[in-house]
Amino acid sequence: MKSKWLSFPYLVWMLIFIFIPLLLVLYFSLTIRTPDGLVFSFDNFRRFFEPIYLKVFLRSVYLALISTVICLALGYPMAMILAGNNFKRKNVMVFLFVVPMWMNFLLRTYAWMTLLERQGLLNTFLTFLGLPPLNLLYTQEAVVLGMVYNFLPFMVLPIYSVLRKIDRQLIEAAADLGADQMTIFRRVIFPLSLPGVMSGITMVFMPAVTTFVISRLLGGGQFTLIGNLIEQQFLFVGDWHFGSAISMVMMVIILLSMGVLSRYDKEHEGGGLW
Amino acid sequence: MKEYLKRIYAMLIYLFLYAPILILIVFSFNASKSRGVWSGFTLHWYSELLKDRQILSALYNTILIAVLSALIATLIGTAAAIGIHNMKKLKKKVIMNLTYLPVVSPDIVTGLSLMILFVFVKLQLGFLSLLLAHITFNIPYVILSVLPKLKQLDKHLYEAALDLGATPLEAYRKVILPEIMPGVVTGMLLAFTLSLDDFVISFFTTGSGVSTLSITVYSMARRGINPKINAISTILFVTVLLLLIIVNIRMSGNHNKKER
Numbered sequence: 001m002k003s004k005w006l007s008f009p010y011l012v013w014m015l016i017f018i019f020i021p022l023l024l025v026l027y028f029s030l031t032i033r034t035p036d037g038l039v040f041s042f043d044n045f046r047r048f049f050e051p052i053y054l055k056v057f058l059r060s061v062y063l064a065l066i067s068t069v070i071c072l073a074l075g076y077p078m079a080m081i082l083a084g085n086n087f088k089r090k091n092v093m094v095f096l097f098v099v100p101m102w103m104n105f106l107l108r109t110y111a112w113m114t115l116l117e118r119q120g121l122l123n124t125f126l127t128f129l130g131l132p133p134l135n136l137l138y139t140q141e142a143v144v145l146g147m148v149y150n151f152l153p154f155m156v157l158p159i160y161s162v163l164r165k166i167d168r169q170l171i172e173a174a175a176d177l178g179a180d181q182m183t184i185f186r187r188v189i190f191p192l193s194l195p196g197v198m199s200g201i202t203m204v205f206m207p208a209v210t211t212f213v214i215s216r217l218l219g220g221g222q223f224t225l226i227g228n229l230i231e232q233q234f235l236f237v238g239d240w241h242f243g244s245a246i247s248m249v250m251m252v253i254i255l256l257s258m259g260v261l262s263r264y265d266k267e268h269e270g271g272g273l274w
Numbered sequence: 275m276k277e278y279l280k281r282i283y284a285m286l287i288y289l290f291l292y293a294p295i296l297i298l299i300v301f302s303f304n305a306s307k308s309r310g311v312w313s314g315f316t317l318h319w320y321s322e323l324l325k326d327r328q329i330l331s332a333l334y335n336t337i338l339i340a341v342l343s344a345l346i347a348t349l350i351g352t353a354a355a356i357g358i359h360n361m362k363k364l365k366k367k368v369i370m371n372l373t374y375l376p377v378v379s380p381d382i383v384t385g386l387s388l389m390i391l392f393v394f395v396k397l398q399l400g401f402l403s404l405l406l407a408h409i410t411f412n413i414p415y416v417i418l419s420v421l422p423k424l425k426q427l428d429k430h431l432y433e434a435a436l437d438l439g440a441t442p443l444e445a446y447r448k449v450i451l452p453e454i455m456p457g458v459v460t461g462m463l464l465a466f467t468l469s470l471d472d473f474v475i476s477f478f479t480t481g482s483g484v485s486t487l488s489i490t491v492y493s494m495a496r497r498g499i500n501p502k503i504n505a506i507s508t509i510l511f512v513t514v515l516l517l518l519i520i521v522n523i524r525m526s527g528n529h530n531k532k533e534r
Contacts, residue, residue, distance in 0.1 A: 007357025007369070010350050010413060017410040018376055021387035024394060078287050081280050093284070095522065100291045102514050106473050106488050107507040110495045111294035114301065117499060121297060124311060149294070152287075210380040213473065217495055227382055234386055234478070244390070247383050258378060 025251075028244035044245030053229065053246075060225040063140070063215075064208035067147035068155075071204045072197065074148070075155035079196070082156070083163035094160070101153045109146050109217050116142055116218070138220030146214040147204075154203035162196030163189070206254055226250055295511065302504035319505040329506065332490040335401065336470060339486065343408035344466040350409070351416025351465075352458050356450070358417065359424040373414045384411060385478030392479065399481025407479040408469045415468060416461035423457030456524065463521050467514060 029045070031038040047053065082094055100108065115121050116136040123133040136142060166189065174184045212227030221228075226246060233243030302320075306313035323329055358369055376384055388410065392403045427450070435445035451458075473488035480489060487506060494500050 004357050004360055006353040007355075007361070010354030010357070010417075011369070013350060013410070013413065014372060017388065017391070017406065018372070018384075021391040022383075024390045025383070025387045028390065074287070077283060081284050084280070096288065097291070099515065099518065100295060102467070102471070102518050103295060103511050104471050104473065104488055104491075104507075104514075106491055106495070107298070107503075107510065108294065110491065110503060110507065111298040113495065114298060114499055114504070115294055149290070152291070206380065210382050212382065213492065217492075230382060230386065234389065240390065243386065247386060251379060251383055254378075254380060 025244045025247055028240050029248045032241055044242045045249070047242060048245055048249060056224050056229050057226055057249075059223065060209050060227070063144055063147065063223075063225065064205050067144050067151065067208045068201055068204045070144070070148050071152050071155040072201065075152055075200065076159060076197070079156045079159035079163055079193075082160045097153060097156065105150050106213060106217075108150055109214050112142070112146055112149060113137060113217055116145075137218065138222060140219070140223055142218040143215050143223055146218040147208045147211070150214065151204040151207055154207070155200040158199040158203065159193055159196040162193050166192050202257055206257070209253075210250060298504050299508045299511070302501065302508045304501065307501060319501045322502055323505050326502065328485070329487070329490060329502070332485045332487045335404070335484060336486040336488075339401075339405050339408050340466050340469040342405055343412050343469045344462050347409050347412035347416050347465045348458060348462040351413045351461060352420050352454075354413070355417045355420035355424060355454075356446075359421060373417055376411055377414050377418075381472075381474035382478070385475040388475070389478045399479060400484045403479045403481070404476055404484060404486070407475050408472065411472070411475055412465035412469060415464050416458075419461035419464060420454055420457040423454040427453055460521060460524060463517060463524075467517050467521075470510070470514065 030040060030042070032041045032043050048057070078097075082090070082097065113120075117123070118133060118135075118137070120137070122136060126133055170188055170192075171184055174188050179187065209225075210227050212225060212231045215221075215223050215225045215228055224232075230243050230246050230250075233239045233246065237243075300312075303315050303317070304312055305316040305318065358366055358373075361369065385407070388403070388407045389399070392399055392406075397403055431449055431453070432445050435449045436442065440448065471488075472486075473492060476486050476489055477492065480486070485493075487510065491503055491506060494503050
């Protein structure tokens with residue numbers, strides 16, 4: 001079939017709307033505005049390492065890490081439950097797990113606002129029990145909760161799909177050889193599920209570290225994350241050069257972690273197949 | 275005993291996932307503006323929505339952009355998938371990696387890089403820029419849904435059509451296209467849903483008073499809680515849920531056909 005030209009419009013489209021915009025970001029990140037016009041400089045990147053911005057960066061990484069750990073702790077058992085064939089309507093259960101993921105994350109985050117706020121349902125419940133109302137919304141914990149809530153399925157689904165593929169006979173063999181439940185999990189199931197765990201970690205960490213909506217809505221703008229910093233630079237401060245530099249740093253971190261992940265995947269899954 | 279624990283754990287996780295959504299939906303029918311207490315059923319907030327010009331125009335923009343971007347992305351994406359399918363291995367690999375780039379890169383970077391482009395070429399931020407951005411992030415998903423269908427296709431089908439006297443265009447229209455149609459429709463529905471769902475990229479690429487529903491929700495939510503948002507959320511959630519069920523039934527339907 002001689003139809004390669006059919007992909008031509010797509011290639012042109014992607015060149016204009018993906019490739020050139022990324023080059024523009026790179027260009028802006030490496031220049032600064034001076035009275036004589038734009039000048040090449042690394043100043044934007046240097047500025048990123050100033051204490052105030054470094055603090056924002058570290059806070060983003062810290063909150064994203066905590067959320068990732070909580071997602072792993074909550075999600076791994078859930079993935080095991082979904083992967084076990086004890087339930088009759090397994091497909092329905094998996095489907096039910098995916099559905100909330102398709103609700104707009106903005107609305108999911110907003111849902112927690114209504115629960116956590118001062119006159120919200122949780123505080124009404126506390127008052128009903130005779131307890132004093134708490135400041136739940138606009139705290140760091142609320143931001144972490146929002147991240148866990150939004151990204152938990154991203155942790156569970158990759159682990160689930162790896163666990164499902166594990167050969168039952170391996171587990172039976174381990175049991176025959178005298179391993180107890182704990183040893184089987186530690187020495188057989190967990191090591192085999194590592195590719196899923198790794199991709200789960202990346203899939204939770206990446207959106208958590210780049211979000212600006214969750215921190216804005218549940219943190220009330222008190223907890224600036226990298227995403228908020230970028231948003232501010234572009235929409236309020238108008239310093240595109242610095243904003244581009246932060247975006248480039250973020251992009252590099254994400255592509256690096258993707259690279260590490262795909263390498264890990266090859267060693268484990270790919271290595272066995274080919 | 276252990277089974278029992280598993281069930282409880284699963285129930286708690288589902289409760290965690292669904293409770294906020296359900297409460298959001300229930301309270302969209304709540305008569306009082308205060309969110310803590312239930313004070314009777316009302317459709318007041320839904321009728322308020324119908325009166326709100328800003329929300330109605332946002333709804334109009336959202337649907338129009340979702341439909342247009344899904345259609346255009348499907349057109350470009352399907353053609354691209356056929357082209358990519360027929361490429362040599364190395365070239366295919368390079369292009370597929372490029373196709374994955376917007377899928378894996380953070381939305382915020384896609385959004386702001388497009389914004390920079392539009393401002394750079396002096397395109398006024400508004401409806402057109404929003405539409406272009408949505409087409410851009412939709413195309414890869416169409417390609418990724420059409421390509422598997424092309425792989426399942428018999429290589430000789432196209433040649434057979436030509437041998438039987440069809441022109442290349444006829445061969446595509448009457449032989450290839452019907453075969454890959456399920457993938458095309460799935461890709462289009464996916465693109466439509468993603469466009470409906472997008473916030474971050476829209477947020478950066480819109481301007482001059484053109485707003486979509488999710489942008490309206492964000493600017494309202496930033497100011498605090500408003501039962502009207504609950505009403506919009508409910509409508510959006512139900513819509514996306516229905517679309518998702520349709521896509522799922524379609525996909526499992528195809529799957530069954532293949533097994534038979």
